[in-house]
Amino acid sequence: MAVPNDPQLERPLKPKDGTAGIERPRALLDSLPEDPRPLMSLSSRHVVSSRQFDRDTLLQLFRLAAQYESTPALLHPPLAGKILISAFYEPSTRTRLSFESAWHRLGGDIMSITDARSTGIAKGESLPDIAEMFNNYGDVIVLRNTEAEAIYEMLDSLRIPIINAGNGIDEHPTQAMADVYTIFKWRPELTSPDLPAGKRIRIGIIGVPSRMRTVRSLLLMLAYFASSIEEVAILSHEDNLFDEGQHEELTKAGLSVRVATDLDGELPNLDVVYINAIAWVGDTFEAMGMDMRLSAASPLKKDAIILHPLARGEELSTDLDKTSHNWYFAQARGAVFIRMALLTCMVRRIGEVMDVPDTSRG
Amino acid sequence: MAVPNDPQLERPLKPKDGTAGIERPRALLDSLPEDPRPLMSLSSRHVVSSRQFDRDTLLQLFRLAAQYESTPALLHPPLAGKILISAFYEPSTRTRLSFESAWHRLGGDIMSITDARSTGIAKGESLPDIAEMFNNYGDVIVLRNTEAEAIYEMLDSLRIPIINAGNGIDEHPTQAMADVYTIFKWRPELTSPDLPAGKRIRIGIIGVPSRMRTVRSLLLMLAYFASSIEEVAILSHEDNLFDEGQHEELTKAGLSVRVATDLDGELPNLDVVYINAIAWVGDTFEAMGMDMRLSAASPLKKDAIILHPLARGEELSTDLDKTSHNWYFAQARGAVFIRMALLTCMVRRIGEVMDVPDTSRG
Amino acid sequence: MAVPNDPQLERPLKPKDGTAGIERPRALLDSLPEDPRPLMSLSSRHVVSSRQFDRDTLLQLFRLAAQYESTPALLHPPLAGKILISAFYEPSTRTRLSFESAWHRLGGDIMSITDARSTGIAKGESLPDIAEMFNNYGDVIVLRNTEAEAIYEMLDSLRIPIINAGNGIDEHPTQAMADVYTIFKWRPELTSPDLPAGKRIRIGIIGVPSRMRTVRSLLLMLAYFASSIEEVAILSHEDNLFDEGQHEELTKAGLSVRVATDLDGELPNLDVVYINAIAWVGDTFEAMGMDMRLSAASPLKKDAIILHPLARGEELSTDLDKTSHNWYFAQARGAVFIRMALLTCMVRRIGEVMDVPDTSRG
Incomplete structure (x- = not known):
């Protein structure tokens, strides 16, 4: 099929025409003044619903995402040594790889669950018990589940933060x-x-x-x-x-x-x-x-x-x-960068990428 | 379902009442004097059965586990650059994630097999041949298999250590x-x-x-x-x-x-x-x-x-x-920390976390 | 089954007789003079077919592989911070683990797809769209697919390099x-x-x-x-x-x-x-x-x-x-080391392991 020096095998190094939005985080970054304070409370909360946010927190998350998107190679990855539990009990490529890419770019390690049949759920383990186990194994959980209630059933047992990556027909x-x-x-x-x-x-x-x-x-x-x-x-x-x-x-x-x-x-x-x-x-x-x-x-x-x-x-x-x-x-x-921003805050590492007041260093 | 500032979404930072044992490795650590010598032979053996150990080796493993559990963040992760082959041919969450978390906390990288159907076994590859391949790909194997005999069939071909993470109804x-x-x-x-x-x-x-x-x-x-x-x-x-x-x-x-x-x-x-x-x-x-x-x-x-x-x-x-x-x-x-202790010894990295006699530096 | 101190559980530290080839990269390394120039164009191409190479490029790849095989522990892993998308839509152990081991030994991180059913393909996502997504998530793709055409359908959308790890009955x-x-x-x-x-x-x-x-x-x-x-x-x-x-x-x-x-x-x-x-x-x-x-x-x-x-x-x-x-x-x-050599070149990191002319530092 291929022939030697087939031009198709040459790889374009820049985005193709028409995908202009790919290169434009800079204007957003410049339009928003940095303020780490709204981000500092994110480390003590789970992320389950869009209802949990407010305008200021979101704008600062968008600003940090734009900062990451402008300079994707981090000299000092802030999540080195941290472990993500990427638990996808429902099929996914895009969301799972997007979260995992975000976490790797921040320097962290990952344990993936991509098939409910390969897990303790197949043995009848309850969601609160799985949550209790997860406390011991990782630093953050990203969960996708076919049932809207699943993530809520885990909350009571969790001491590490969890992010809702799609719960049934409820939220994402x-x-x-x-x-x-x-x-x-x-x-x-x-x-x-x-x-x-x-x-x-x-x-x-x-x-x-x-x-x-x-x-x-x-x-x-x-x-x-x-x-x-x-x-x-x-x-x-x-x-x-x-x-x-x-x-x-x-x-x-x-x-x-x-x-x-x-x-x-x-x-x-x-x-x-x-x-x-x-x-x-x-x-x-x-x-x-x-x-x-x-x-x-x-x-x-x-x-x-x-x-x-x-x-x-x-x-x-x-x-x-x-x-x-x-x-x-x-x-x-952009989904990769907004997830990088959110994950950085949830693991209390804002202090490594933004100037935060000393008394409450993230 | 969720409402803004739902207190359920606030994350407790400490264990709940009743799980007292979670915070108690210190007393065990203090009760056992450090002695790396029994641990030094672990790097030249596979771990298949409880029968392979002795009192002194186990006590030093428990001591090292208690040390890890007391100070979980390692400044110099001793397994940086090492690769774990996490081969679970039988469903598991708890054991797989526990081993993988232990390995990541020690700084190592992981390749996982979570489904026998995705592997060469589906093409009829023999266990000794799979073991021969594994020698080339990683530094330690953790194996779970539905058949008690499977791990024994691999031993003859292995030059890297293997750990039995459950072989049929035999041992764990x-x-x-x-x-x-x-x-x-x-x-x-x-x-x-x-x-x-x-x-x-x-x-x-x-x-x-x-x-x-x-x-x-x-x-x-x-x-x-x-x-x-x-x-x-x-x-x-x-x-x-x-x-x-x-x-x-x-x-x-x-x-x-x-x-x-x-x-x-x-x-x-x-x-x-x-x-x-x-x-x-x-x-x-x-x-x-x-x-x-x-x-x-x-x-x-x-x-x-x-x-x-x-x-x-x-x-x-x-x-x-x-x-x-x-x-x-x-x-x-605790299972995470005892596995950290065992893995450290099996990869000859005791010398990085304990003082060992110079002539036989692990 | 096992007994204490079973000699079978002692692990041989050297290859067994008869596998002489395992230790012999040195003679090949010495027989070939180093020349990074043929390798420098690899970073701008996909690798789909054996037809794409030439004698000089292959010999320099073999030389670099022999160099890696002679000194497998790298002090400065050249792919630290880089992400491999290991996409195996067809069962594999040997090729997947060989590529993943190569990438880990170079210091990079990995996201694996081992089951087409866990992915967007199950939702009817097209291959060009999947390729477009992959651009955002990783630095290199290794693809195995049952259909010969699949990799060709992705090429037009890719800005990151892809390697053919088996496409139907076509090439490997x-x-x-x-x-x-x-x-x-x-x-x-x-x-x-x-x-x-x-x-x-x-x-x-x-x-x-x-x-x-x-x-x-x-x-x-x-x-x-x-x-x-x-x-x-x-x-x-x-x-x-x-x-x-x-x-x-x-x-x-x-x-x-x-x-x-x-x-x-x-x-x-x-x-x-x-x-x-x-x-x-x-x-x-x-x-x-x-x-x-x-x-x-x-x-x-x-x-x-x-x-x-x-x-x-x-x-x-x-x-x-x-x-x-x-x-x-x-x-x-050897397959691990030849893949290390190829991956190093495709991610433009030759300059980290060979002396390249300043004007075109890889």
């Missing part, structure tokens, strides 16, 4: 962080608390808030920045788009959320289009919203960006990959 | 080390070779010596300390509790082993109660002894401690977790 | 490097470009070039050294031994390739006998050529060496293991 908060981090790399001015009304953005979400954990966590995360968002349009033909109280919670937090069904009618007014067609149910997934697809022929606003959090199916045409709408590659890349 | 010597290490952390005076008769302890083992590798290895390990043990009561309603010669071998080694069936009648006289209800047979397990259960309502001696080596089922009630009888959490924790 | 170029490296350790004079005709060797290959990726890659690799090879005899009773054009390509490159069926008639004239009885087809394998077997009773030339690239079946009797014909153990061992 670090994916939401990666989503918002991407939006702020694209438009750093959106981080301002008093953005003029004319500068606010419209976001379209093709997905189902009640059944997609990524969408649920993203909406909660966007609510912290409601003052920069004119409106969120949920694009779907499904019924029961919201759980009881879900829409009210967002509205109360100041986020304007509207349902729409005419994709091509909405697209010309959207600045950010987020698309996802997979919902996890139990230990399998179902495709939904396949009637709503994006391609280079879609009536996208000239400057609009597209985000896509998961494995791509037919809902997102590859003919968009080389256009300037493609920020989904940047989004996947 | 490092688990037995963790068990005895826990007993000695609880009562350091038991390490004395001339304990007064009145101070000797009574140990109850709820399990089946002929079919549980953990029990088989523990009994052999206890025999080295027979002078500190008044009696071992095997508590079971099963038939064929012992293999041919098994009881005789223990008696000959000085250990007094008696069979009993009345759990509640025995409990008031037992200082240590070891309980396990799983026996591995082939590539699955069977529960046994489920008629013998422990709970906070059991007539336990006031100072008695409970040990449990594996995934817990209904045989051990969680209402004991917050009592002072719970030393099974300390036991799981 | 690093195994071929390990094979030729072994031959040159055995007879360093074969590296000479002007070997006298009387010194040329005869190689027998028991296998099927059209259906075995190891054989296909080896023949292409041998063609670079055709001036040292009198003849290659393909020993098989199968039909369709060659793909269209395969034999012609080798002949054109100067390699004399002949088919033969009388194994015992050929053996007395062969210097190197390469044997393999497994061909991968789809996601399973078929045994072929089981009518051609080697044993200590085979009429081997006194100085002949035997090579075997994969898991051994009945085609190669273990009674050869302790004879001087056994270079297959040395071959497996």
